[in-house]
Amino acid sequence: xxxxxxxxxxxxxxxxxxxxxxxxxxxxxxxxxxxxxxxxxxxxxxxxxxxxxxxxxxxxxxxxxxxxxxxxxxxxxxxxxxxxxxxxxxxxxxxxxxxxxxxxxxxxxxxxxxxxxxxxxxxxxxxxxxxxxxxxxxxxxxxxxxxxxxxxxxxxxxxxxxxxxxxxxxxxxxxxxxxxxxxxxxxxxxxxxxxxxxxxxxxxxxxxxxxxxxxxxxxxxxxxxxxxxxxxxxxxxxxxxxxxxxxxxxxxxxxxxxxxxxxxxxxxxxxxxxxxxxxxxxxxxxxxxxxxxxxxxxxxxxxxxxxxxxxxxxxxxxxxxxxxxxxxxxxxxxxxxxxxxxxxxxxxxxxxxxxxxxxxxxxxxxxxxxxxxxxxxxxxxxxxxxxxxxxxxxxxxxxxxxxxxxxxxxxxxxxxxxx
Amino acid sequence: xxxxxxxxxxxxxxxxxxxxxxxxxxxxxxxxxxxxxxxxxxxxxxxxxxxxxxxxxxxxxxxxxxxxxxxxxxxxxxxxxxxxxxxxxxxxxxxxxxxxxxxxxxxxxxxxxxxxxxxxxxxxxxxxxxxxxxxxxxxxxxxxxxxxxxxxxxxxxxxxxxxxxxxxxxxxxxxxxxxxxxxxxxxxxxxxxxxxxxxxxxxxxxxxxxxxxxxxxxxxxxxxxxxxxxxxxxxxxxxxxxxxxxxxxxxxxxxxxxxxxxxxxxxxxxxxxxxxxxxxxxxxx
Numbered sequence: 234x235x236x237x238x239x240x241x242x243x244x245x246x247x248x249x250x251x252x253x254x255x256x257x258x259x260x261x262x263x264x265x266x267x268x269x270x271x272x273x274x275x276x277x278x279x280x281x282x283x284x285x286x287x288x289x290x291x292x293x294x295x296x297x298x299x300x301x302x303x304x305x306x307x308x309x310x311x312x313x314x315x316x317x318x319x320x321x322x323x324x325x326x327x328x329x330x331x332x333x334x335x336x337x338x339x340x341x342x343x344x345x346x347x348x349x350x351x352x353x354x355x356x357x358x359x360x361x362x363x364x365x366x367x368x369x370x371x372x373x374x375x376x377x378x379x380x381x382x383x384x385x386x387x388x389x390x391x392x393x394x395x396x397x398x399x400x401x402x403x404x405x406x407x408x409x410x411x412x413x414x415x416x417x418x419x420x421x422x423x424x425x426x427x428x429x430x431x432x433x434x435x436x437x438x439x440x441x442x443x444x445x446x447x448x449x450x451x452x453x454x455x456x457x458x459x460x461x462x463x464x465x466x467x468x469x470x471x472x473x474x475x476x477x478x479x480x481x482x483x484x485x486x487x488x489x490x491x492x493x494x495x496x497x498x499x500x501x502x503x504x505x506x507x508x509x510x511x512x513x514x515x516x517x518x519x520x521x522x523x524x525x526x527x528x529x530x531x532x533x534x535x536x537x538x539x540x541x542x543x544x545x546x547x548x549x550x551x552x553x554x555x556x557x558x559x560x561x562x563x564x565x566x567x568x569x570x571x572x573x574x575x576x577x578x579x580x581x582x583x584x585x586x587x588x589x590x591x592x593x594x595x596x597x598x599x600x601x602x603x604x605x606x607x608x609x610x611x612x613x614x615x616x617x618x619x620x621x622x623x624x625x626x627x628x629x630x631x632x633x634x635x636x637x638x639x640x641x642x643x644x645x646x647x648x649x650x651x652x
Numbered sequence: 653x654x655x656x657x658x659x660x661x662x663x664x665x666x667x668x669x670x671x672x673x674x675x676x677x678x679x680x681x682x683x684x685x686x687x688x689x690x691x692x693x694x695x696x697x698x699x700x701x702x703x704x705x706x707x708x709x710x711x712x713x714x715x716x717x718x719x720x721x722x723x724x725x726x727x728x729x730x731x732x733x734x735x736x737x738x739x740x741x742x743x744x745x746x747x748x749x750x751x752x753x754x755x756x757x758x759x760x761x762x763x764x765x766x767x768x769x770x771x772x773x774x775x776x777x778x779x780x781x782x783x784x785x786x787x788x789x790x791x792x793x794x795x796x797x798x799x800x801x802x803x804x805x806x807x808x809x810x811x812x813x814x815x816x817x818x819x820x821x822x823x824x825x826x827x828x829x830x831x832x833x834x835x836x837x838x839x840x841x842x843x844x845x846x847x848x849x850x851x852x853x854x855x856x857x858x859x860x861x862x863x864x865x866x867x868x869x870x871x872x873x874x875x876x877x878x879x880x881x882x883x884x885x886x887x888x889x890x891x892x893x894x895x896x897x898x899x900x901x902x903x904x905x906x907x908x909x910x911x912x913x914x915x916x917x918x919x920x921x922x923x924x925x926x927x928x929x930x931x932x933x934x935x936x937x
Binding site: 565566567568569570571572573577579580581582587588589590591610611612 | 663729733767771772774798837838839840841842843844846933935
């Protein structure tokens, strides 16, 4: 049952419909009120399109909730999106979850199961009034609660949007996804990203994702901090594409999030609808995305220290070793041409063999896998996986190797070891 | 200004001759260009923005770098990137003080870096904006940096030719600059240090007046006959003679490195201009 505390007009307007709640901070004018009412019944994605139609920076603070099932039962679900200074408190499976949009540059989003109650405070500062029930309609509000009684079942809508700030309680992403190297695609920014379903470890499916984490969702437990997430450049050399695995995508694309287990992933954003297809980005949007990604990079380290993340070293037969903390480029006289984004590979000069090319091979760590790529060297690179026969690498093809693998550059060998 | 210095690292001994010159030009009233030249870091910054904001911006960048690097000691890529971000923050600070105008500056530079003490020495070139870095090997002048300018984007997309770019009405619009945004993204190059290598850093006041061919001819002349005039002075004077419509700044770095970890160098005469170790790898017989 939806109830609300009323507030004077001109602050937060809530539109309620079957299984749907949309609150927007808006001035009291007929057109915007009309629009809020018209969009509340639309599929979630289209509501977001409507809200962000003037660009992210001029998108008003809003709260969008889609809910279904009987509150409070295990089947009750709620999908909450909070932008700006509203604060939603959700009790789900006995746990209280706070969603605050004010610290996110885009919005905070959670999809929750087993929802017991939902409380959204808008902080308009108006004196508390008696709570009034609201079945369907519009009201100026200070606070909205959703508890017992619940929703008549909403029409299930394919959901394909999620951008949120990382929360401290980010559960580990289950390891169902292939540990294979993250596909390195120098994709143009308009290509919808491949989405690998991430399986939540328990059924309440509390999920959080940041844009940064999302780009590495196909490698298991990849800490976002390890992934170069700066803006792409135009690589001159074939191997440069490897530093640039993260692409700038439109907000909607980046926001496509996986559905629960067994489901096909959500359809990508419908790009065919008019101007507001989310493909057009303003420079301020880029700035917002960058800021978001920076946050994503810092947060995991600060909030939830991950358990011993493996680190590797390269042991060089001619002496010495190199930590594989960043990308390492080995050769007789290695060089790097025009990279940007602050991700500069470490150059390791190998001596003692004429067979080695100037830029011979490149090592990187994708997730927790070491990936070696032969950089079209003259004499090639051979790898010897533990207990296997030697294998010549195909030039330019990233190949993941195990600890103990010997990489033979011709005259000099490098052994991948755990640090 | 001209000086020589020698830098010794565990892997190399590098002898450097560096000259630098800057002139306000024949038309402008203020020189908004700045440079910093002190081993291991050299840079040219071309400021923009009215009300003296441009010269302050470029001076701020030069001062930021000058304060951060110990002389004659190889630095690291991380420290250079830090200094770039630091100077960006400092220039943004300037803009926030002066409510009237926003200042910015280009930045092109070169540093001697090693990943850690004892690792091999590299040249690190960095660029933001439309100042340029060229490499000179005694025969060929190659432009290393790619301008971050509106016309460069038109050239890249094939819409205009490089010749048209030099007279294009929007040739002064840069697409990246220090001080423009909270974050700055520099293009980076890393090149092995070895043998004879020379680099030219310059503001667009030089390249708008002199073609690459003219610059190459002057560098070749300098190589063949030693004159009392430094390379940077000669280049700036030539640009002034050709019109000097903008501030002109040039920093020229000549290096001769003997690499202790690249044995090829010991067996090949120093007189050779090309670097044997940079040549193609021979197929295994």
